[in-house]
Amino acid sequence: MTATTAGPPGPPGPAAAPRDRHPRRWLILGVICLAQLTVLLDNTVLSVAIPSLTRELDASSADIQWMVNAYSLVQSGLLLTAGSAADRYGRKKMLTAGLVLFGAGSLAAGLAQTSGQLIAARAGMGVGGALLMTTTLAVVVQIFDDDERVKAIGLWATVNSLGFAAGPLIGGVMLNHFWWGAIFLVNIPVALLGVAAVVKLVPESKNPRGDRPDLPGALLSTVGMGSVVYAIISGPPHGWTSPQVLVAAGVGVAVLAAFALWELRVPYPMLDMHFFRDQKFVGAVTGAILVAFGMGGSLYLLTQHLQFVLGYEPLEAGLRTAPLAVSVVVLNTAGIGARVHARLGSPVTILVGMTMLAGGLAVIATLGGHDYAGMLVGLVVMGAGIAFAMPAMANAIMSAIPPQKAGVGAGVNGTLAEFGNGLGVAVLGAVLSSRFSALVAVSAASFPAALAAADSAAERQRIADAFSSGLETSQLVGAGAVFLGGALAAALLWRAERADSGRQHTPGPGPHAPDPGQHASGPAGRPSA
Numbered sequence: 001m002t003a004t005t006a007g008p009p010g011p012p013g014p015a016a017a018p019r020d021r022h023p024r025r026w027l028i029l030g031v032i033c034l035a036q037l038t039v040l041l042d043n044t045v046l047s048v049a050i051p052s053l054t055r056e057l058d059a060s061s062a063d064i065q066w067m068v069n070a071y072s073l074v075q076s077g078l079l080l081t082a083g084s085a086a087d088r089y090g091r092k093k094m095l096t097a098g099l100v101l102f103g104a105g106s107l108a109a110g111l112a113q114t115s116g117q118l119i120a121a122r123a124g125m126g127v128g129g130a131l132l133m134t135t136t137l138a139v140v141v142q143i144f145d146d147d148e149r150v151k152a153i154g155l156w157a158t159v160n161s162l163g164f165a166a167g168p169l170i171g172g173v174m175l176n177h178f179w180w181g182a183i184f185l186v187n188i189p190v191a192l193l194g195v196a197a198v199v200k201l202v203p204e205s206k207n208p209r210g211d212r213p214d215l216p217g218a219l220l221s222t223v224g225m226g227s228v229v230y231a232i233i234s235g236p237p238h239g240w241t242s243p244q245v246l247v248a249a250g251v252g253v254a255v256l257a258a259f260a261l262w263e264l265r266v267p268y269p270m271l272d273m274h275f276f277r278d279q280k281f282v283g284a285v286t287g288a289i290l291v292a293f294g295m296g297g298s299l300y301l302l303t304q305h306l307q308f309v310l311g312y313e314p315l316e317a318g319l320r321t322a323p324l325a326v327s328v329v330v331l332n333t334a335g336i337g338a339r340v341h342a343r344l345g346s347p348v349t350i351l352v353g354m355t356m357l358a359g360g361l362a363v364i365a366t367l368g369g370h371d372y373a374g375m376l377v378g379l380v381v382m383g384a385g386i387a388f389a390m391p392a393m394a395n396a397i398m399s400a401i402p403p404q405k406a407g408v409g410a411g412v413n414g415t416l417a418e419f420g421n422g423l424g425v426a427v428l429g430a431v432l433s434s435r436f437s438a439l440v441a442v443s444a445a446s447f448p449a450a451l452a453a454a455d456s457a458a459e460r461q462r463i464a465d466a467f468s469s470g471l472e473t474s475q476l477v478g479a480g481a482v483f484l485g486g487a488l489a490a491a492l493l494w495r496a497e498r499a500d501s502g503r504q505h506t507p508g509p510g511p512h513a514p515d516p517g518q519h520a521s522g523p524a525g526r527p528s529a
Contacts, residue, residue: 354486
């Protein structure tokens with residue numbers, strides 16, 4: 001049976017397998033991954049430069065917060081809009097525009113002389129980052145057919161993990177040799193190389209239907225997502241019950257509800273809300289949020305633990321989180337994740353990966369509090385779980401959305417990753433802070449402040465033990481959430497695949513083959529009878 005383009009049942013579309021494969025598709029993937037890596041590094045690279053920025057730009061705590069968050073706030077707010085624009089106007093055009101905007105923003109950031117200039121430059125980089133995050137995955141879906149798509153998405157997901165984990169490491173190396181602006185200026189040659197390669201290699205693709213632009217939907221999604229992410233970012237420093245957080249969260253929820261109602265009524269929706277009736281889509285969405293939840297929250301806490309409790313310098317701490325990224329890179333570069341997916345199918349692969357991710361968090365919680373060896377084991381197990389789960393979930397999300405809406409699908413995937421990451425940092429950070437405050441019972445607002453106020457070695461050790469205990473509790477909470485989410489995602493995907501298989505085996509009204517909108521494979525990736 002011939003494989004067809006992944007997507008929900010619908011009008012017959014062009015078959016994926018018979019089409020000619022792009023002769024330079026793997027070279028194009030390399031270009032896309034380079035652009036993607038640069039964007040993702042800027043999510044975390046700035047964290048190690050905070051002392052330099054405080055000193056050289058005379059930045060306040062509020063300035064630092066906005067320097068770090070302006071990028072992710074703008075990027076996450078625009079992801080759905082950027083994906084929709086790519087589908088309508090052309091993914092190659094938007095990919096090129098994203099690289100240009102990102103390079104220009106990097107130049108402005110590297111040359112910034114004040115905190116305000118740097119914050120504005122980071123926001124501009126966020127616009128370029130939103131275009132890049134959506135178009136890279138959409139192009140991957142367009143140039144790879146069903147047989148190669150899981151492996152290609154696995155390599156794309158590998159770059160995601162590598163960029164997230166390698167940011168502090170690369171930032172530490174750069175700061176050891178150059179001034180803080182170099183961490184931004186290094187993006188410029190990458191952006192120039194990317195523009196030249198995209199113009200030369202990447203084929204243009206867009207939605208052939210040419211739907212009218214959904215401007216109200218774009219505005220509502222941007223304001224809604226931006227408000228929700230702002231509330232998540234502001235929760236830890238300002239308190240979850242502060243007016244600033246409650247108002248932002250309330251506005252975000254209300255605007256996103258209005259967005260959903262608008263998308264249900266408009267004839268040309270930016271995001272078809274009927275996708276959420278698809279159990280495969282909902283299952284993949286659930287898993288994607290919780291993978292980002294576990295990985296983002298865990299690394300946020302571990303970098304603090306390595307520096308504050310175990311006493312490592314920023315570069316040393318970055319090096320000691322690298323095994324997670326190395327595990328992901330090794331397994332997906334070797335194609336092991338794709339082979340596991342082909343053998344077990346999406347539901348089992350996601351369940352195995354999420355269980356390993358939860359197990360790694362549990363290992364860190366129980367064995368990594370006072371010794372790096374236990375943390376190392378947990379990081380490696382987490383990396384293996386991410387290598388299995390992330391590509392399977394990204395492929396499930398993109399397969400549940402028609403190919404002509406690939407940009408919107410990539411926007412959904414990126415939005416979920418940003419949301420899950422922010423949620424992980426907020427929730428696991430709140431659990432740690434609550435446990436730490438209960439054990440220490442001092443008025444200091446943070447671990448460094450409590451440590452600075454300690455008047456003896458015994459008191460400092462008690463504070464360090466309290467922080468380790470808070471870390472253990474938060475990681476166990478994260479492990480439980482990831483495992484339950486993996487089980488739920490796998491169950492939903494399994495039910496969806498069974499339903500698809502039943503429809504494929506049900507005789508149609510005529511002597512034709514099964515509905516061309518369906519996959520050519522049954523449960524667990526096995527060929528249908």
